[in-house]
Amino acid sequence: MTRSSSVKRFAIAGALLALAPGALGSPAEASTPQGASGTQSNPSLSLDRIDQRDLPLSRSYSWTTKAENVHVYVVDTAIHQTHVDFEGRATEGVDLVGEPKGSDLCFLSGTAAASLVGGAKYGAAKGVQLKSVRVRDCWQETTPARVVAGINWVTAHAQRPAVAVLPFALAPNNAVDEAIRQSVRSGVSWVTSASGAKQSPEDACSFSPARVSEAITATPLDVALSATAGDVLRGDARRGPCVDVAAPSSGPTAMGPGDGQNLWDRGGSDSAYTAGAAALLLGEHPSWTPAQVQQELVRKSTKDKLNPGLIGATPNRILYTGAA
Numbered sequence: 467m468t469r470s471s472s473v474k475r476f477a478i479a480g481a482l483l484a485l486a487p488g489a490l491g492s493p494a495e496a497s498t499p500q501g502a503s504g505t506q507s508n509p510s511l512s513l514d515r516i517d518q519r520d521l522p523l524s525r526s527y528s529w530t531t532k533a534e535n536v537h538v539y540v541v542d543t544a545i546h547q548t549h550v551d552f553e554g555r556a557t558e559g560v561d562l563v564g565e566p567k568g569s570d571l572c573f574l575s576g577t578a579a580a581s582l583v584g585g586a587k588y589g590a591a592k593g594v595q596l597k598s599v600r601v602r603d604c605w606q607e608t609t610p611a612r613v614v615a616g617i618n619w620v621t622a623h624a625q626r627p628a629v630a631v632l633p634f635a636l637a638p639n640n641a642v643d644e645a646i647r648q649s650v651r652s653g654v655s656w657v658t659s660a661s662g663a664k665q666s667p668e669d670a671c672s673f674s675p676a677r678v679s680e681a682i683t684a685t686p687l688d689v690a691l692s693a694t695a696g697d698v699l700r701g702d703a704r705r706g707p708c709v710d711v712a713a714p715s716s717g718p719t720a721m722g723p724g725d726g727q728n729l730w731d732r733g734g735s736d737s738a739y740t741a742g743a744a745a746l747l748l749g750e751h752p753s754w755t756p757a758q759v760q761q762e763l764v765r766k767s768t769k770d771k772l773n774p775g776l777i778g779a780t781p782n783r784i785l786y787t788g789a790a
Contacts, residue, residue, distance in 0.1 A: 503530045510588050511689045512714030512739060517788040519768050523693055528788065532593025533749030538583050538741060539630040539654075541616045542576035542734075543606065545598035546723040549577060551585040552596060559597040560619050562612050565604070570723040572604040575734070579633045581721035582738035583745070588719055590742025590787060591749065599630075610639045610674075617645040621652050627748040628654045629759075631741035633734025635661040635673040635704075642674040650680040655744050655756040659737035660685040660704035662715075667778070671708040682744065682760050683708055684736040686715030687784060697771040697784060705780040710760065711767050713739045713785040743787045766790045 505528040506513065513527035539559060544567055547556040567573065576598060581587070584594035601616040602608045613636065620630045630649070635658065636642055646656050658681050660670035670676045676683045686700035692714075699705065700715050713736040720735065744759050751758070767783035774782060 502532070504528070504532075510719050511693050512582075512735065513588065513590065515687070515689050515692055515714055516590065516739060516743070516785050519786065519788070520771075521692065521696065529592070529746065530789075531591075531746055531749035533584075533591040533745040534593035534595075535627065535752055536591065536745040536748045537595045537597060537625045537628045538580075538591070538745055539597045539599050539620045539624060539628065540576050540580045540583065541599040541601055541613070541620065541630060541632045542579050542634070543571075543602045543604070544573045544576050544600045545580045545596060546573040546577045547598060549581075549721055549724070551581055551587055551589075551721045553586055555584065555594065556580060556596040556598065559599045559623070560616070561598075561600040562615050562619070563600050563603050567604070569604055571606075573723040575602065575606055575633070576600065577723055578720035579631065579734060579738045582735050583631060583742045585721055588721065590739050591745035593749075594742070594745045595625075602634075610636060610642055614641050614645045617642070617649055620654060621645075621649040624652070624654050626653055627752045627754070629741050629744045629748065630654050630656050631737050632656070632658045632675065633737045634659060635670075635676050637674065638672060638677070639674040643678045646675040646678050646681050650756045653756065655682065655748070655759045656680070657682045657684065657737050657741040657744055659683070659734040660709055661734065662686060662700065662702040663704050668704045669706040669708075670704040671706050673704065676704070677708050679708075680756065680760075682740060682763060683710050684713040684740040684785070685709045685711075685780065686736045687712040689714035696773075698773060699777060699780070705778045707779050707781070709780050710764055711740060711783045711785045712736070712772065712780070713743075740785055743785055746787055
């Protein structure tokens, strides 16, 4: 089903009530933490923002797991798998475009998204296994049918625990929405971006698969402004009750093709960071269902930092990866 504000609230509340005591985690839970904890000094503004509740930024990013047991499927352009930032953790899933990868543009978006999910320098979950699912061509174009094929490939081939990220939005499409629902039912946590609006304001509930209640939908937080003027959504961020969390967008540094750095503002980075956050949860709770992952991201998000007069019906929540 698609979401409205009431549907979203009741769906999360009902699911939480249905869980047994301690189902979202307790000291006695049989979990499998993966990778050592650590702290990165002078990280990107985006990483700096998501591991702390309050401003100003602390100039550090800390984690308790690298989520080395988690597989993340990047459904986008191809990933440049040999990039040094991926440390050998990026591999081929499937190429559904079928055209030669003749230029760096063929790897641009997917490589950048993968680096924000799990790259060594800019990634939220620095040990995940990254898998390339190519559905966009070298001009960043795709079709709903190709996206559905990519989603279905993930459903059929995902190694659990699994997260998949679709860092762009499409016009409303029932086939895309249903493919996401089926994949979630199979045990894959899906993260998608509400993306930037071509004409503002736009409602995230008018796009696929952002409108799917079972998907985790992120919208762009203007982290550059957060660092200087307080937390605010990016000016073109899509809003509305279909959004789960706001996550950093403006200002992130991402990796590009080859072995270089890609110093541009990558669209969809909000969903890439959120996918990394989902992977961190699964790193410590590998048996969690997609619903539990979504509920915990919402529960532990930083609340009421966005100016309520500027967000409309968007939930006032910012992605948070630190201690609850």
